[in-house]
Amino acid sequence: MAVFKKLWWFFKREKKSYIVGILMLVLVALLELVPPQIIGRFIDRITASTLEVSTLLTYGGILLVVAILAYVFRFFWRVMIFGAANRLGKLLRQQLFKKYSEMSSSFFGRKRTGDLMAHATNDINAVQMTAGQGILTIADSIIMGGAVLITMALTVSPKLTIIAMIPLPFMVILTSYYGHLLSRLFKIAQAAFSSLNDKSQESVTGIKVTKTFGYEKEDLKDFEKLSAEVVDKNLKVAKVDALFDPTITAIIACSYFLSIFFGARMVLASEISLGQLITFTTYLGMMIWPLLALGWFFNLTERGRASYDRIEDIMSIKNDIDINYQVEEIETGDIEFNIQSFTFPGSNEVSLKDIHFELKKGQTLGIVGYTGSGKTALIRLLLREYDLRSDNVIKLNGVDIKDLKIENLREKFGYVPQDNFLFSTTIRNNIAFTDPSIDINKIHKAAELSYIHEDIMNFKDGYETVVGERGVSLSGGQKQRIAIARALIQKPEILILDDSLSAVDGETEAAILNNLNQERKGKTNIITAHRMSAVRQADLILVMEDGEIKERGDHNFLMNNNGWYSKTYRAQSLKESLSEALDESLKEGDDQ
Incomplete structure (x- = not known):
């Protein structure tokens, strides 16, 4: 019953539906008491040879009316009770989705995707069943069972009713024990399902990698192992579940035996009539x-309790990001970073330290450095995927970004991450993600700026080409350029390309950057890259190493500084020149 206490807030909210639904159940229960009485009187009249045609027609008419009314009342209790349960499912899904959308990156780092999906599907379905079938079963058990017992005692024999109910306490004890056992096993089964769900999602998403490494057989074995565990855990649940019906059937059989044995003796002793005994056994x-x-009620409530506990655990997790704000909206302006030190949640290693710089509105910032040097960490802090301590601050137009309404802050950014996520829909819908109704000409314009328009037009279905899960049917460079077009179509005040040109060649990269310089004059751009050519035209370039700024300045200043940037730029330029010379040589050889 604990789950009903937890869901009391919803029952109060839907009290009208549940009251009307239960009232319909009461009426159905009362109507179902009529046929056994008719049958008993029919038998007694036959036994006494007093049955007439008019009486038979009257009894038939009463039964017909009872059947029609029961049909109508059953329809309404289903609409009321099951309708309310479906609204609970809708509400919980909305709450969960809202929770997921508000949580920080660290939350999704701790929680597996498959597990989160299981909460929004299996767990909510189990809670919904509790609020629907669970209410039905307990209400029907009490109403119908109580009405039948009272009618048996009042219209037939109180003594025979007590005798028939002797086995019932044993049923209550056993089903209660089964219910507690079922709750524990169902939690284990749900956890196993979550693991299988997560494995399925990872396997489908990473199918290219799996095939590239020839890991299909091993991946299939892993899946089969998890699948077998799910079957094993659910079989244990099913074994306990299977005990309910045989136990109840055995208890009822005992009640039948006692009723017929002692009822027959009472008929012989003229304490009750044969018709009354038949009425009693019918009841x-x-x-x-x-x-x-x-x-079934014990079964449903224990499943619902286990699932609602899992949902509550998710809903109780506090967001690492403080969503309270003091300023709702500001104009985009200069960006200031003043970070003494920053450590990612759950880590003991300092990721950023002594980060101090200012980016004027309309300038382009380039951030370069080795993998793990802190480039992306700066971006994630600017987007408030993580929050800084009070002694650290990032300001936009002179206002601490923690004081800004987070939705309005993020609306100012057009962000293209390293991992370019594309949805399983058309290329057009992927580019127009933020505004599905946007004019096709604007979509074409964004695609041209990101140098992907010609590629798209070469596809059989053009912009209506459906890409696979996460863009699996496209090359890495094509996915990057579509993601850039998606960001550009917003016309963001601040555009962030987080190593988003790594999969395109030097010529394409130069064309995209040239388009951005012409199209986005007066707007702020931030580019992180491993290739120095991507940030060459930036107003300010930061060289990151071990979370610190090792060099800063524009391209000419850093080249004259003869530091890491200068050496890396020259090495990459030499490599590209040699590669171009080799390609040219091979081309000439083919021509000859």
Whole structure:
């Protein structure tokens, strides 16, 4: 019953639906008490040879009316109770999705995708069943069972009713034990399902890598192992679940035996008539559903409790990002970084230290350095994927970004991450993600700026080409350029390309950067890269190493400084020159 206490907020919210639904159940229960009475009186009239045609027609008419009314009332209780349960499922899904959308990156680092999906599917379905079938079964058990017991005692025999109910306490004890055991096993089964869900998602997403390394057989074995564990855990649940019906059936059989044995003796002793005994056994047959429903109720509530506990655990996790704000909206301006030190949550290693610089509005910032040097960390802090301590600050137009409404802050950015995520829809819809109704000419313009328009037009279906999961049907360079077009179509005040040109060749990179310089005059750009040519035209270039700024300045200043930037730039330029010379040589050889 604990899950009903936790869901009481919803029952109060939907009290009208549940009250009307339960009232309909009461009416159905009362109507179902009529046929056994009719049957008993019919038998007694036959036994007494007093049955007439008019009486038979009257009984038939009563049964017809009862059947029609029961049909109508059953329809309405289903609409009311199951309708409310479906609204609970909708509400929980919305709350979970809102929770997921508000949480910081560290949350998704700790939680597996498959597990989060399981909460939004299996767990919510189990809670929804509790609020629907669970309410039905307990209400029907109490209403129908109580009405039948009272009618048996008042219209037939209180003594025979007590005798028939002797086995029931054993059923209550056993089903309660099964319920607690089921709750524990169901939690384990749900966890196993989450692991399988996560494995399925990873395998489908990483299918290219799996095939490239020839790891299909091993991946299949891993999947089969997890699948077998899910089957094993669910079989244990099923074994306990399977005990409910046989136990209840055995209890009912005992009640039947006692009723017929002692009822027959009472008929012989003229304490009750034969018709009354038949009415009594008919009522006892009507007790089968309430008792089975009671067992089903324990099953549903324990499943619902296990699932609601899992949902509550997710909902209780606090966001690492403080979403409270003091300023709702500001104009885009200069960006200032003043960070003494920053450590990612759960890590003991300092990721950034002594980061101090200012980027004027309309300038381009280039950030370069080895992998793990802190380039992306700067971007993630600017986007408030993580929050800084009070002694650290990032300002936009003189205002601490922690004081800004987070939605309005992020609306100012057009962000192209290292991992370019594309949805399983058309290229057009991927580019127009932020505004699906945008004019096709603007989509073409964004694609031209990102140097992907010609590639798209060469596809059979052009902009209506459907890309696979995460853009699996496209090359790395094509995915990057589509992602850039998606960011450009927003016309953001601040554009961030986080190593987003790594998969394109030097010529394409130069064309894209040239387009950006012409199209985005007066707007701020931030580019992180491993290739120095990507940041050559930047107003300010930062060279990152071990979370610190080792060099800063524009391209000419850094080249004259003869530091890491200068050496790396010359090495990369030499490599590109040799590669071009080799390609030219091979081309001439082919021509000859």
